[in-house]
Amino acid sequence: MPSDDDAATKKKPRKSLYPPGKNRWGMPIDKAPREYEKLRPLVICGPSGVGKGTLIDKLMEDFPERFGFSVSHTTRKPRPGEVDGVHYNFVEKAAMEKDIAEGKFLEHARVHDNIYGTSFAAVDAVSNAGRVCVLDIDVQGAELVKKSDLDAVYVFIAPPSMAELERRLRGRGTEKEEAIKTRLANAGKEMEKTKEDGFFNRVIVNDTIHTSYCSLKAVIAGEIYGRPWEWDGDAAPSAAYKKRFYEDRVLFWLSDFFSVMKDVVNIACDVGPVLLAGAVGAAAAFRYMDKN
Ligand SMILES: Nc1ncnc2c1ncn2[C@@H]1O[C@H](COP(=O)(O)OP(=O)(O)OP(=O)(O)O)[C@@H](O)[C@H]1O
Numbered sequence: 001m002p003s004d005d006d007a008a009t010k011k012k013p014r015k016s017l018y019p020p021g022k023n024r025w026g027m028p029i030d031k032a033p034r035e036y037e038k039l040r041p042l043v044i045c046g047p048s049g050v051g052k053g054t055l056i057d058k059l060m061e062d063f064p065e066r067f068g069f070s071v072s073h074t075t076r077k078p079r080p081g082e083v084d085g086v087h088y089n090f091v092e093k094a095a096m097e098k099d100i101a102e103g104k105f106l107e108h109a110r111v112h113d114n115i116y117g118t119s120f121a122a123v124d125a126v127s128n129a130g131r132v133c134v135l136d137i138d139v140q141g142a143e144l145v146k147k148s149d150l151d152a153v154y155v156f157i158a159p160p161s162m163a164e165l166e167r168r169l170r171g172r173g174t175e176k177e178e179a180i181k182t183r184l185a186n187a188g189k190e191m192e193k194t195k196e197d198g199f200f201n202r203v204i205v206n207d208t209i210h211t212s213y214c215s216l217k218a219v220i221a222g223e224i225y226g227r228p229w230e231w232d233g234d235a236a237p238s239a240a241y242k243k244r245f246y247e248d249r250v251l252f253w254l255s256d257f258f259s260v261m262k263d264v265v266n267i268a269c270d271v272g273p274v275l276l277a278g279a280v281g282a283a284a285a286f287r288y289m290d291k292n
């Protein structure tokens, strides 16, 4: 999740480009056909402070109409700047336990001494709007989602080192010392899950935001917009849905391609002047040696 500094500015609810009550395929949200569920949700895991929220914010900012954040419930107290219903649904423990008992949650877990959970309503709200649902949950939650009907894509965000993770967590300044220690201790357990073959579609080391964001987009291009349809005997998707899906596929592939090209240009810009200076220097040295 974002730091307190940027939380208030980054996660403001966005103004939709589409008419109220309609999804991005122009169909009434309350009558959304099941085909919208075919957009695979994206589950993002990783230790606290690794940068999951930062990456998710960037994705939402760049593609506001294509992704929707699954707003979890938590018994944790809000941090300054966190908005109820936007960052989390902040609830009392008794109320959450009651809702869990009533079967309203797709998954829930005790994380860092609090209860967190994803309600079915949170996921439905995003998929009924015709968007890819993004879940920022811990590994225990991801294990439960895997056992559900949701055909999700699983990405683990790993830190470059434990020292860097601690630096980020402390630098965010949102937790007291005791909570920082708990979160760092739990980080090791979360990292263990990456050793399980095939659990995560991809493990991305969040070294620089730029490269890890590019990797995340590449996973989305491949796993969400790159797969052929599998309809399992369901009714075929409508023409409007197919059209929008293929538009998104092209958009993501192009975005992936341009990210790679941007890297190539950046490297060329970094290395180019050095090579040029080297060539000029070598030419001058040869001329000097020739003359003497
Ligand atoms: N690649 C990066 N390099 C340096 N700092 C980063 C990077 N990514 C994120 N940060 C910083 O690290 C801190 C933690 O990031 P963030 O809040 O996104 O983590 P998180 O994984 O969502 O944590 P939590 O699970 O506790 O919600 C923030 O201050 C953020 O600005």
Ligand SMILES: Nc1nc2c(ncn2[C@@H]2O[C@H](COP(=O)(O)O)[C@@H](O)[C@H]2O)c(=O)[nH]1
Pocket: 001, 045, 046, 047, 048, 072, 073, 076, 107, 108, 109, 111, 112, 116, 117, 118, 136, 137, 138, 139, 140, 141, 142
């Ligand atoms: N199992 C779940 N884990 C969740 C959910 N929402 C968030 N989380 C994870 O909790 C930690 C801590 O979050 P913070 O906001 O207190 O820093 C973080 O790593 C999340 O991934 C959820 O609904 N279910």
